[in-house]
Amino acid sequence: EVQLVESGGGLVQPGGSLRLSCAASGFTFSSSWMQWVRQAPGKGLVWVSRISSDDGSYAYYGDSVKGRFTISRDNAKNTVYLQMNSLRADDTAVYYCGRDKGPIPRERSDYWGQGTLVTVSS
Amino acid sequence: QAVVTQEPSLTVSPGGTVILTCGSSTGAVTSDHYPYWFQQKPGQAPRTLIYDTSDKHSWTPARFSGSLLGGKAALTLSGAQPEDEADYYCSLSYSGPRVFGGGTQLTVL
Numbered sequence: 001e002v003q004l005v006e007s008g009g010g011l012v013q014p015g016g017s018l019r020l021s022c023a024a025s026g027f028t029f030s031s032s033w034m035q036w037v038r039q040a041p042g043k044g045l046v047w048v049s050r051i052s053s054d055d056g057s058y059a060y061y062g063d064s065v066k067g068r069f070t071i072s073r074d075n076a077k078n079t080v081y082l083q084m085n086s087l088r089a090d091d092t093a094v095y096y097c098g099r100d101k102g103p104i105p106r107e108r109s110d111y112w113g114q115g116t117l118v119t120v121s122s
Numbered sequence: 123q124a125v126v127t128q129e130p131s132l133t134v135s136p137g138g139t140v141i142l143t144c145g146s147s148t149g150a151v152t153s154d155h156y157p158y159w160f161q162q163k164p165g166q167a168p169r170t171l172i173y174d175t176s177d178k179h180s181w182t183p184a185r186f187s188g189s190l191l192g193g194k195a196a197l198t199l200s201g202a203q204p205e206d207e208a209d210y211y212c213s214l215s216y217s218g219p220r221v222f223g224g225g226t227q228l229t230v231l
Contacts, residue, residue, distance in 0.1 A: 037168070037222070044225040045160070045168060045211050060218040063123035096167055108173035109158055115167060 002026035002111050006097050009116030012087055016120075020082040022097030022113060030054060030075040032107070033100035036082050038093035039115075046093070050100045051080065065091075087120045094118075124148045126214050128223035133231055134202040142197040142226045144212030150193035155214040157195035159188055162209045162225075172197060202230050 008020040022034070035050040049071040052058035056073045070083040080097060094115040101108050125147040134140035144157060151157060159172035172178060172188035175195065185201045195212055207230045212223045 035220075044209075045162070045213075045222045047213060047220045047222050050220070058218075060220075062219060062221070098168075106177070106179075108177070109160075109170040110179060112167040112169070 004097050004099070004111055004113035006095065006113045006116035009095065009118045011119045011121065013122050014088060014120055016087050017083070017085045018087065018118060020084065020095055020097075020116060020118070022080045022082075024078045024080070024097075024099075027099065027111065028103060029078040031103040033102075034071075034073065034080040035098050035100040035109075036071065036080075036095055037098065038091075038095045038118075040090070040093040043093075048095070049082065053103070084118070087118075089120050092118060092120045123219075124214070124216055124221050126212065126221045126223040128210075128212060128226045130224065131227040131229070133229045134199065134206075136202055136204060136230055138202050139198065139200045140202060140228065141191070142199075142210055142212075142228070143191065144195040144197075144214065144223050145193070146214055148216075151190060151195045151214060153190065155195070155216070157188065157190075158213045158220075159186075159195075159197045160211045160213070161206075162211065168211065199228075204230050206230055 003025045005023045036048040049061045051071045068086045073080045096115045098112040127145045160168040162168045171182045176188040187198045189196050209225045211225045213220045
């Protein structure tokens with residue numbers, strides 16, 4: 001059974017940092033690109049970041065987080081991370097981890113976690 | 123960053139057909155944008171229905187189909203069911219990063 005379990009969310013002050021984790025199981029993690037998307041309360045989905053498979057040498061970011069967020073991965077732990085710095089109130093959202101693509105063509109954006117809530121407030 | 127546009131809301135009758143569209147501020151949407159379509163119901167994570175313009179996952183009901191239509195990506199729902207009432211999002215790839223549209227709230231009434 002495929003599972004993606006996000007953790008690390010919580011309350012943080014503006015300007016602070018937080019690291020989200022997403023533990024994966026049930027599929028070939030190292031061969032999969034992974035992604036993060038977020039959703040502010042009552043708002044739409046916003047694409048955040050994606051990282052390439054294997055050594056994670058390619059990473060892409062949405063304009064709203066570029067320069068503040070960093071995505072990384074640890075294939076030994078089957079985990080993808082999102083390091084979030086210089087947090088702002090408008091970063092408040094549920095953050096979802098998902099598989100962006102697997103090693104075969106039909107494995108496209110097929111798995112999602114249940115999300116972790118990040119609240120940026122003083 | 124490009125802006126992806128969707129209809130804010132649409133209504134379809136049970137059994138009816140509705141087309142949701144997804145446009146790009148950079149011009150016509152093509153297969154090179156690898157359009158995806160997602161369904162999201164309240165309190166749930168998104169669920170991917172369509173990838174790469176028109177490919178379906180095993181869980182995608184046959185009544186949903188994806189295409190390119192008039193310079194936009196399109197999601198067609200034929201034979202709407204009450205359980206199809208949800209928010210629908212498209213996303214487009216821009217040579218690496220992706221961008222979501224603002225979403226379409228679909229009412230089946």
